Amino acid sequence: MKKANKHIEELKNKYSYKLSVCMIVRDEEKFLDNCLKSLKPLLDLNLAELIIVDTGSVDKTIEIAKKYTNKVYFKEWNNNFSEARNYSISLAKGEYIFIMDADQEMEENEVNKLIKFFSSNEYKNFNTYSLVYKNFTKEDLSEYTYFSLNLIFKNDGTFRYEGKIHNQPIYKEPVKNLEIYMMHYGYIMTEDIKEKKFKRTATLLKSELKKDPNNIYYIYQLSRSYEMHGDTKEAIIELEKYLLLIESEKINESLRINYYHNATIIYFNAKEYNKCIYYCEKMKELDEELIDCYYLMGKCYLIEGNLDRAVYNLKMYLKYLNTFKYEKYASTNGLEVFSYGHKFSAIGELLRLKIKINQLENIEEYINKLNEDKETYMLAIGEILKVNILKEDIHSINNLIEKLKEEDEVILLNYLLSKTVVSTENIDENSLIEKLNLDDEEREIVKKKISYEKYSSFKNLLSFIDENSKLNKVIKIENCIESLIDTLNNSSIYDIVECNYRNEIIYIIGYLLEKSDMIINSYLINKEKLITLMYKYILIVEDIEDSSLNDDREFSNKINNFNKFIKGKNILKAISVLKEAVTIKPEFSNLISIIKDSLILEHIEDNNLITESDIRKIKESLITLINNNMLIEAIEVLDQLEELYNLMQDVELLSIKSTLKFYLNEIKEAEDILKNGLKYYSQNIDLLYNLAYIYETNNKNISALSIYYDILDIQTEKINLEEINNNIIRLKEKIDII
The missing domain is CATH 1.25.40.10 (Tetratricopeptide repeat domain)
Structure with a gap:
């Protein structure tokens, strides 16, 4: 009995703290102070110690660290993350190791949850604990992803990290997710920092893959590094290597979800929508509630023109978003759920889609949801107006009018009202206009615009430009993109070239062509309409003698040569001349990518692009x-x-x-x-x-x-x-x- 009591006493004395916060740092002055400040309640209660291992900082990192702890150590950097991590762990005297990085931060209520948990005896029931990362990707914190990582581990003398780059914890089960959130700012980087990080990570990964060429995890991480760097072609090469390998390997479900998830993102960004959908379906077989699957499939079907399927998938996305809890994915240890913050974008797209396919039942619920997000509401305002006019909902139309007046968008209001009234069948326009909250002058302007619209949509466009110019306002293009493209495509070259506002029209067309990728992804505009608009643009600049349009005419020549090579089935020459076109008008690079995908692929068979001959x-x-x-x-x-x-x-x-x-x-x-x-x-x-x-x-x-x-x-x-x-x-x- 005495021996047993002595053993219990030894165990009690083995640990000086419940937690050892272990960090490795280097030149982290930007984030470190906020990170450590957020941990102060843990330290003040003596619940945790703070161990910081520096690997060669030249900024104020060490000075900041010493404000919070005297346990600051130096370890020479040997291009090995695990080596540095393991050194910090070797210094720990806590019962559990808590791994943190300088670009992380805990909000006060989340720290309090951690304190409460480790102040109870419940913490002894598990060997490993995961936390949820809220991973910000934009400076204004408007975009983020969620993923879960194992960060707290029993300090039993065997816990360690392995792997030089994406160091992996060798932990013991059972594992519990604490449903505690960590803010992560490490992906908010300048281009210079991104480049340095990519070079460092990619170099180390390639070095490790030399030793172990079939290491699925390293190939997967290399594909992610390439994708984040914008090297989509290289990302696909690595992606397809590991997809081949995992078919013959026994891999647990959570890892398989991770690997498929990465494939869907890379294929979507590469515009390979069928492959993206295929791997979304593979993910759904493993987890039918994963919101990213439905969001991506909705976007893919929208771009491909399958509107019914787009509606179904976006509705499913919103359904599962309402019950989404990231804690469910704790076992995936690293799965980044990116679509959580895209709720209003999806609602806006659903609204446009349902109008397009004439599914107006319950559409008010989407409009009401959009009221929660001003930016998306303003972008969808034309569609909202159309729905209310179709339903003859005068009260809602008047509310919308007041909103636009508050935003000083009277010109936009007049343009949208006239456009929508004329395009809506079986409407008594005079009766409608009389019921609206407009003063006499505003009512006359709208009536005048309606007659303009009836007579000539091109004249309506000129009037829109004219009034913006008189008020020295920037022309608001985003809110009426679809109608602008239709108007311009249906207008004659002569009308455009001879009108007083041809420079403004050239600016508008140039803007639309420059934003082609965004327009296809965000609006119900097909590629053919944009390509038609491009040829209209070429005809206009060819017909105007103006030295300021020299680059535009040179671009026009390249596109004309491209067409000749395509007709002659000289694909390599066609691609070459498109590359030359990009150097002349780099702002049209997305448009040229669309041309290449749409027109070249029409002239060559998918499975026989290049023959042996x-x-x-x-x-x-x-x-x-x-x-x-x-x-x-x-x-x-x-x-x-x-x-x-x-x-x-x-x-x-x-x-x-x-x-x-x-x-x-x-x-x-x-x-x-x-x-x-x-x-x-x-x-x-x-x-x-x-x-x-x-x-x-x-x-x-x-x-x-x-x-x-x-x-x-x-x-x-x-x-x-x-x-x-x-x-x-x-x-x-x-x-x-x-």
Whole structure:
């Protein structure tokens, strides 16, 4: 009995605190003070100790840290997150380890929840606890995602982290989610910081994948890094690698959801909507209440023009959003639910859709919900007005009129009223106008605009521009995009060129074309209408002699050449001329992407973009260009080819591209091409030879030597054993000298 009591006493004395907050930091002065201030209640109650390990700060990080704790240590940075984490853990005297980063913060009520839980005996029932991240992605905190992470662990002497980059905790079950929220600001970054973070993370991931090429988690993280950096093509390459691997691996449901979720986002951003829908369906098989599935499918079907399915999925999104609790996804440990903050965007799109397909039952509930968000309400105001006119709801129309007057949007009100009244059938317009809360002058203006609209929508557009100009107001385009595009597409070139406001019209068309991606995603405008508008724009600028439109005319020439190449089925030339068009009008890059997707794919079969015969001819062209020392032109041919063909399918093309990059002194790119190629063709002699040669050129003699030994291990007649052995001897001597 005495022995048992002694053992209990030893256990009590083993821990000085219930929690050890362990942090690794470096140059974190921007966030650290707020982070530590939020933890102060924990520290003041002596419930927790604070351990901070610095890995080389040159700003005020250490000074800030010492305001809150005297347990500030230094650890040299060895490009290994787990090593630094584990050092901080080794210093902990708490019963549980609480892992935090400087860019995190806890609100007061969330800290109080944590204090309450660890002041009870309930905390002893679990080995691991997860918290929910509210992960902000915009400076104004208007956009965020949710994901859950295991952050509190039993300090039993075995807990540790593994992995150099995305360090993974090796924890013990059982696990409980505390339903405590953590604010995370780490994704709010300047472009410079984003670039540094990407380079650091991607470099470390590639380094680890060299050692373990089929590590699904690292491939998954690399695909995410590429996507966040905007490298969609590279993200898809990595994505499709891990999707292939997980089909043959036994992976638990929560991880599988994570991997599919990442696929849906990447495919959506790449505009591969069918693939996005496919993996949304795969996710739904695992969890039919995951809101991101329905939100993304709603967007995909909307863009593809399947309006009934878009309505269904957006309604399902709103249904499950009402009961959404992130705690349910605690076991997924890292799943980022992004659509939680898109409620009003979805309601606005549903409103437009239901009007479009004439489903007006219960539509007031969507209008009432939009009242909670001013910005979305204003963007949907034309649709709201139309619904109220269709239902002859004078009270609601008058409320809307008062709102627009309060916002000093009288011109917009007049434009929308006239446009909507004329486009709505079976309406007694005079009777309607008399019932509205308008003074005599406003009523006359609306009547005049209605007659303008009846006679000519183009005149109505000119009147709209005229009144904005007189009041020196910026023309509000966003609220009437659909009607503007229809009006412009139906107007004659002569009317536009000869009118007094042609410069304003050119500005409006340019704005609409510049925002083409946003318009397709946010409005019910199909790609064909935008392409029609672009050709209208080209005809207008060609017909006006004005030096300020020189770039526009040059852009016009490129598009005309593009059409010629498309008709002649010269796809590579067509792509080349589109690239030239982007350099002339970079603001139209999204539009040009739409043109490429819409028009090129009409002229080529999906499964037969480039035939074997085409590849053979391209290789012959490349050899001719190289023999004539036209290396840059050869690279351009390969770049154009990559728009339609994955070079990883042809090892000879990979070898040619790496050689060209080398001779153009783009050594790093040449090296990367070879390394990526060797992931697929690990025993290809040409790729190995070329990589060894690049290593030698860069004085990476040990790496070159290793490659030559790899070549020796390959049994093939292509190997010149004498040459390889001579290279090995030469490098050994060189290394000894060095």
